[in-house]
Amino acid sequence: MQKAYEAGLVIQTKPGTVPQLKRYLDEQEGVCLGDSWTDIPPLNSQAKERLGYPTQKPEALLERIIQASSNEGDVILDAYCGCGTTVAVAQRLNRKWIGIDITYQSISLILKRLEDSGGTGAVFNVKMTGIPRDMKSAEALANKSDDRTRKEFEKWAILTFSNNRAVINQKKGADKGIDGTAFFIESEGGHGRILFQVKSGNVKSGDIRDLIGTMTREKAALGIFLTLKKPTKDMLQEAKTCGLYHHKIMGQPYPKVAIVTVQDIIESGLRLNVPLSMEVLKSAQRTTQEDNQLPIFQPEMDEAV
Ligand SMILES: C[S@@+](CC[C@H](N)C(=O)[O-])C[C@H]1O[C@@H](n2cnc3c(N)ncnc32)[C@H](O)[C@@H]1O
Structure with missing residues (x-):
């Protein structure tokens, strides 16, 4: 208690009241995420990031997964990358990435998505294989x-x-x-x-x-x-x-x-x-x-x- 008091962590709102310990939110460990995440809603029909791809996932979801499981410079692989939510987020978070999809429509959409967010230069370094x-x-x-x-x-x-x-x-x-x-x-x-x-x-x-x-x-x-x-x-x-x-x-x-x-x-x-x-x-x-x-x-x- 004395140490905490000396560190300025003890607060007494009025003389005579019970002293309280100051706690800063950004220093708390928080609660571990469970298996079921309900705080990230799916994309609705009016969502700004919506591209018209039927199974598009929210960027916030991929952001959480990528940040929790990799560091900058790491390689992220999405073998069924659809409209490229993983790819777009990996690029934004300075990860390298590999995206695979069976349909050219997906590849096309990803190229456009990268270009729309990063300009034409954003696709120059993308190496594509499997297309004519x-x-x-x-x-x-x-x-x-x-x-x-x-x-x-x-x-x-x-x-x-x-x-x-x-x-x-x-x-x-x-x-x-x-x-x-x-x-x-x-x-x-x-x-x-x-x-x-x-x-x-x-x-x-x-x-x-x-x-x-x-x-x-x-x-x-x-x-x-x-x-x-x-x-x-x-x-x-x-x-x-x-x-x-x-x-x-x-x-x-x-x-x-x-x-x-x-x-x-x-x-x-x-x-x-x-x-x-x-x-x-x-x-x-x-x-x-x-x-x-x-x-x-x-x-x-x-x-x-
Ligand atoms: C559910 S979507 C992925 C959506 C993605 N999470 C997003 O946010 O856009 C699944 C994707 O897998 C692709 N796919 C299905 N079978 C595949 C295969 N054998 N090889 C590669 N891609 C495949 C489909 O074309 C589709 O784009």
């Missing part, structure tokens, strides 16, 4: 016969070409000729729609006519036909007949129907250069998610894409 780097690996992905990975080639082509800014059409079966959509800023307050269609097999001019038909039906301003095989002269001619779209803000014309080959994407690094509208994209992602009551992302395969 050359024509041979693009063909291998396109020719995977497994039903679970059937759409991965389409997703990779659309998301890579759009710099991870397009929405993949998740509806199975009748996709009504649309594999992906992006929205671009057309004029102040207005936006236009870009439709993507991907083909990995043989292509013909009828495919371009189909895309034009879909664009008319959907009132889309631009159509992009992504193909693994080289387009025929007739296809290029058919696309040219659609003419040009004059962008009011960019002040430059774009072909209404563009044919882009996988070779253009891989070897020439060709990317969509229309300024895309991210707010419209976010609400479209929400709608896509609500349309799909089942989890969008299908599990399992031998090799991570």
Whole structure:
């Protein structure tokens, strides 16, 4: 008691009252966390960090796990990393990280997430394996016969070409000729729609006519036909007949129907250069998610894409 008194730790609120020991909150050990954590709520539909990924976890949860079990510079592995909550938090807490996911959509979302929080430089040092780097690996992905990975080639082509800014059409079966959509800023307050269609097999001019038909039906301003095989002269001619779209803000014309080959994407690094509208994209992602009551992302395969 004397020692505590000399250390200034004894307080008597009034003369004659029982002396009390001062206790500082930050010096207390606290209560050990139990097995069930109820103080971190799941993400609600209005949460700021929400990205539209059906199983997204709150950053606060991963922050607690990572801080409790690692130090700066350690390597964090998430073998089913989804939209990359572990990756984003590990990066923010100065850990190295390895993220693995079977679907390219997840990889695309993580790249965008890192870029949104850390700028374009944040993805420069990210090493990616298992995604097409050359024509041979693009063909291998396109020719995977497994039903679970059937759409991965389409997703990779659309998301890579759009710099991870397009929405993949998740509806199975009748996709009504649309594999992906992006929205671009057309004029102040207005936006236009870009439709993507991907083909990995043989292509013909009828495919371009189909895309034009879909664009008319959907009132889309631009159509992009992504193909693994080289387009025929007739296809290029058919696309040219659609003419040009004059962008009011960019002040430059774009072909209404563009044919882009996988070779253009891989070897020439060709990317969509229309300024895309991210707010419209976010609400479209929400709608896509609500349309799909089942989890969008299908599990399992031998090799991570
Ligand atoms: C529940 S989600 C993870 C969500 C994550 N915790 C987040 O906050 O975003 C599971 C992920 O595992 C992926 N997945 C399923 N099977 C896999 C496999 N065999 N190899 C790699 N990833 C797989 C799915 O694509 C999905 O993105």
